[in-house]
Amino acid sequence: xxxxxxxxxxxxxxxxxxxxxxxxxxxxxxxxxxxxxxxxxxxxxxxxxxxxxxxxxxxxxxxxxxxxxxxxxxxxxxxxxxxxxxxxxxxxxxxxxxxxxxxxxxxxxxxxxxxxxxxxxxxxxxxxxxxxxxxxxxxxxxxxxxxxxx
Amino acid sequence: xxxxxxxxxxxxxxxxxxxxxxxxxxxxxxxxxxxxxxxxxxxxxxxxxxxxxxxxxxxxxxxxxxxxxxxxxxxxxxxxxxxxxxxxxxxxxxxxxxxxxxxxxxxxxxxxxxxxxxxxxxxxxxxxxxxxxxxxxxxxxxxxxxxxxxxxxxxxxxxxxxxxxxxxxxxxxxxxxxxxxxxxxxxxxxxxxxxxxxxxxxxxxxxxxxxxxxxxxxxxxxxxxxxxxxxxxxxxxxxxxxxxxxxxxxxxxxxxxxxxxxxxxxxxxxxxxxxxxxxxxxxxxxxxxxxxxxxxxxxxxxxxxxxxxxxxxxxxxxxxxxxxxxxxxxxxxxxxxxxxxxxxxxxxxxxxxxxxxxxxxxxxxxxxxxxxxxxxxxxxxxxxxxxxxxxx
Numbered sequence: 271x272x273x274x275x276x277x278x279x280x281x282x283x284x285x286x287x288x289x290x291x292x293x294x295x296x297x298x299x300x301x302x303x304x305x306x307x308x309x310x311x312x313x314x315x316x317x318x319x320x321x322x323x324x325x326x327x328x329x330x331x332x333x334x335x336x337x338x339x340x341x342x343x344x345x346x347x348x349x350x351x352x353x354x355x356x357x358x359x360x361x362x363x364x365x366x367x368x369x370x371x372x373x374x375x376x377x378x379x380x381x382x383x384x385x386x387x388x389x390x391x392x393x394x395x396x397x398x399x400x401x402x403x404x405x406x407x408x409x410x411x412x413x414x415x416x417x418x419x420x
Numbered sequence: 421x422x423x424x425x426x427x428x429x430x431x432x433x434x435x436x437x438x439x440x441x442x443x444x445x446x447x448x449x450x451x452x453x454x455x456x457x458x459x460x461x462x463x464x465x466x467x468x469x470x471x472x473x474x475x476x477x478x479x480x481x482x483x484x485x486x487x488x489x490x491x492x493x494x495x496x497x498x499x500x501x502x503x504x505x506x507x508x509x510x511x512x513x514x515x516x517x518x519x520x521x522x523x524x525x526x527x528x529x530x531x532x533x534x535x536x537x538x539x540x541x542x543x544x545x546x547x548x549x550x551x552x553x554x555x556x557x558x559x560x561x562x563x564x565x566x567x568x569x570x571x572x573x574x575x576x577x578x579x580x581x582x583x584x585x586x587x588x589x590x591x592x593x594x595x596x597x598x599x600x601x602x603x604x605x606x607x608x609x610x611x612x613x614x615x616x617x618x619x620x621x622x623x624x625x626x627x628x629x630x631x632x633x634x635x636x637x638x639x640x641x642x643x644x645x646x647x648x649x650x651x652x653x654x655x656x657x658x659x660x661x662x663x664x665x666x667x668x669x670x671x672x673x674x675x676x677x678x679x680x681x682x683x684x685x686x687x688x689x690x691x692x693x694x695x696x697x698x699x700x701x702x703x704x705x706x707x708x709x710x711x712x713x714x715x716x717x718x719x720x721x722x723x724x725x726x727x728x729x730x731x732x733x734x735x736x737x738x739x740x741x742x743x744x745x746x747x748x749x750x751x752x753x754x755x756x757x758x759x760x761x762x763x764x765x766x767x768x769x770x771x772x773x774x775x776x777x778x779x780x781x782x783x784x785x786x787x788x789x790x791x792x793x794x795x796x797x798x799x800x801x802x803x804x805x806x807x808x809x810x811x812x
Contacts, residue, residue, distance in 0.1 A: 278521065279522045280525055283525070283530060284450055284591065285594065287534075287537075291537070292533075294586050294590070295536060295540070299540070299586065302583060306579065308578060315567065315572075316571045320565055321567055324550060325546045326546065328546065332549055341520065347616075360616050364625050365628065368510045371509070372506065372651070375560035381561030382562075387655075387659030387660070387665045388561055389654075391649075396636075397651065
């Protein structure tokens with residue numbers, strides 16, 4: 271069923287291993303090899319060990335920590351929220367989480383600011399406004415939905 | 421028995437993500453994965469192309485020359501690079517969430533091809549996360565990795581795109597099928613069991629978040645949207661003389677040398693010159709509307725007044741085929757302390773050694789006493805605090 275566009279990603283392997291795959295495999299690994307060569311051939315700039323450390327850290331932290339936590343929160347929301355509020359809350363939570371993830375270094379002030387033109391805004395306030403707008407839109411959508419049902 | 425047959429005969433461990441109903445949401449659908457994959461494929465390709473262009477402009481091989489006109493082109497391509505990078509954040513996170521159950525697929529490999537395909541996901545997914553993390557860090561001026569950002573970002577881009585080529589080879593058939601079918605995308609029983617976000621609702625949420633995130637950041641280069649840039653790392657209206665600065669004179673350690681009354685601009689060509697700021701001011705000046713377009717994706721325009729660089733080159737005996745290197749007062753071992761100017765760029769009368777910004781003497785953080793500014797150049801090549809011009 272998966273291959274017909276109606277299934278879930280874990281139902282079956284949707285990959286096809288024809289000539290196109292093998293061609294792309296060779297071409298793709300040639301490009302990857304070039305990328306790796308640009309790492310090891312410029313060690314003074316790329317610091318291969320630190321490069322590799324960041325590469326594996328973001329992968330492991332995403333797949334091992336962020337994704338499971340997100341899935342857990344999603345499952346919790348899906349099981350605890352009343353049916354009427356579920357989709358709207360899930361949508362607002364997804365949008366909020368992504369905006370927070372993007373703006374973490376900004377509102378935590380992690381960047382260095384040698385002069386006032388660098389990171390010139392109040393990012394805490396900016397984030398608060400954006401999140402408020404997201405949940406305001408979600409609330410309006412929810413009220414309309416409740417109104418329709420009533 | 422082949423190793424993959426042995427693996428598939430092993431009963432999957434019935435714990436954690438291997439449990440049969442570990443991932444119940446119908447949003448983990450092949451069709452969603454296909455839509456998000458398509459969007460991500462486009463955004464990453466555009467981001468790669470514009471990034472590679474920026475790399476070529478800054479490190480031009482012999483066959484490549486970046487023209488000064490149209491003057492807005494680099495501002496546009498680099499603005500697009502950072503905007504598509506930001507747009508890729510919701511797309512990538514949503515895509516990885518959608519296909520996450522496949523990470524725990526059992527058996528873990530169904531043969532050589534499947535194994536090679538899965539191994540190729542490491543450069544793809546690791547590279548994609550690396551690029552977005554380091555990109556966001558850099559525009560936020562946060563560099564917690566200990567290597568040169570342009571060098572690492574460049575290498576990771578090739579590694580990621582190689583992984584993408586393999587992934588497209590494996591998934592293009594399934595993607596086409598998943599997107600072409602008009603049949604119900606999600607099994608009816610799954611829909612009934614779930615009153616939450618529909619597949620379309622999820623995609624609409626991701627699309628709205630992507631659009632919204634770009635809208636509240638792109639004002640750093642699109643001035644009409646500057647007020648909307650709530651989470652933009654820069655505001656094109658804020659900085660000394662109303663213009664942002666990337667490197668201050670204090671950071672560059674040039675304050676004393678720049679303020680020295682004995683300052684001379686040395687021009688080394690067939691003839692050697694040593695020009696004071698007054699000498700430069702006595703030459704026929706020109707005013708041009710030019711843009712500082714930073715590699716970090718912000719840009720801002722202003723009126724710059726100065727002497728066309730080609731006039732100074734001519735004074736030192738250079739001709740129409742001359743090129744030059746412009747050096748700043750900074751320690752010449754530091755990155756971005758000098759820049760090369762091509763013959764084509766030199767021929768453009770708007771390539772200036774500027775000493776005024778919007779009618780006022782240059783602020784020291786904008787390059788007092790003299791800076792290079794020309795049309796269509798990346799900000800890092802608009803060398804400030806110019807001390808020496810070497811004609812060749």
